[in-house]
Amino acid sequence: xxxxxAQGMVALAALLFSAGTARAQDLIKNLQLDVFAxxxxxxxxxAQYWLSADNLFHSRFEVGPKYTLGVxxxxxxxxxxxxxxxxxxxxxxxxxxxxxxxxxxxxxxRFYNGSVGGVVHAPFSRFHxxxxxxxxxxxxxxxxxxxxVAKARNQGFAAVATAIMTHNDKFGLSVGAGLxxxxxxxxxxxxxxxxxxxxxxxxxxxxxxxxxxxxxxPVTGRVNNLEYTAGIVYHVGKL
Numbered sequence: 001x002x003x004x005x006a007q008g009m010v011a012l013a014a015l016l017f018s019a020g021t022a023r024a025q026d027l028i029k030n031l032q033l034d035v036f037a038x039x040x041x042x043x044x045x046x047a048q049y050w051l052s053a054d055n056l057f058h059s060r061f062e063v064g065p066k067y068t069l070g071v072x073x074x075x076x077x078x079x080x081x082x083x084x085x086x087x088x089x090x091x092x093x094x095x096x097x098x099x100x101x102x103x104x105x106x107x108x109x110r111f112y113n114g115s116v117g118g119v120v121h122a123p124f125s126r127f128h129x130x131x132x133x134x135x136x137x138x139x140x141x142x143x144x145x146x147x148x149v150a151k152a153r154n155q156g157f158a159a160v161a162t163a164i165m166t167h168n169d170k171f172g173l174s175v176g177a178g179l180x181x182x183x184x185x186x187x188x189x190x191x192x193x194x195x196x197x198x199x200x201x202x203x204x205x206x207x208x209x210x211x212x213x214x215x216x217x218p219v220t221g222r223v224n225n226l227e228y229t230a231g232i233v234y235h236v237g238k239l
Contacts, residue, residue: 031237034072034080038192040229042066042111044090046200048219053159055098059217061109064089066227068192078121082134086113086227092148092203094158107148107157107165109203111225112141113196115174134176134194140225142201143167157205157217165203172198180233188233196225 044061051057070084092107117136124130144152144165157163176194183189205217 032074033236034074034188034233035236036068036070036072036084036190036231036233038068038070038190038229038231040066040192040227042088042090042225042227044111044223044225046219046221046223048200048217050158050216050218052216055096055159057158058095058097059219060093062089062091062093062106064091064111066111066229068227068229068231072119078123080119080121081116082119082136083116084114086115087111090225092144096158105155107151107203108145109148110143110145112143113225114139115196117174121180129179129181132178132180134174134178136174138172138174138196138198140170140172140196140198141167142170142203144203160216163205165205168201168203170198170201172196185239186235188235189230190233191230192227194227194229196227198223198225 041063042065043063046059046061048059049056066086066088068084068086070082072080072082074080088111090109090111092109094105094107095102115136115138117134117138119132119134121130121132144167149165152163152165154162157165174194174196176192178190178192181189181191200219200221200223202217202219207218208216
């Protein structure tokens with residue numbers, strides 16, 4: 001009796017395993033993914049002005065290179081859901097406008113971004129280029145490098161002799177558009193423009209000076225990080 005039960009359980013397990021394997025094979029067979037790698041540049045639009053020790057200071061961000069990796073899952077011919085990660089430097093430049101000669105003080109900063117969004121392709125193409133639009137949500141990290149943190153601590157920030165800088169994490173929106181141009185059945189050339197919108201980063205510097213952090217950075221508003229990239233999209237799976 002026990003032997004028959006054991007044989008039945010083995011047979012049931014084999015049947016379930018076979019069914020699961022067949023289902024997994026069907027899923028793999030019908031799998032479709034668009035894997036993309038892009039490179040280009042970015043411009044962070046976030047000019048700020050503030051007073052420190054009765055001097056007017058100005059800050060901005062340098063243009064820097066940007067690199068993006070991502071995966072999109074197509075849903076039909078027009079819609080896809082995309083997740084992407086991008087990174088690159090956008091150094092912060094601080095200037096005292098009340099002194100001459102004016103000297104730029106540079107704090108190296110790295111920008112990291114992870115996003116999830118929807119991409120809608122147009123049902124037409126022009127000159128073999130197919131336009132698309134994108135809208136999504138994202139998580140941004142504005143991170144001063146170790147060199148920037150040490151510079152603020154040892155050389156100061158704005159008019160103060162020492163300050164403490166750290167990273168800022170922000171939730172934001174991603175709005176974009178681009179053009180796809182098929183090169184082969186699986187390979188597509190892509191031109192992409194994105195605007196990453198979030199609150200202006202303060203890098204841990206308080207709005208007003210405190211006893212723990214003498215450096216203040218009273219920033220308000222939002223930052224627009226404009227990315228302009230191009231690269232390759234590779235289609236994986238069923239055509």
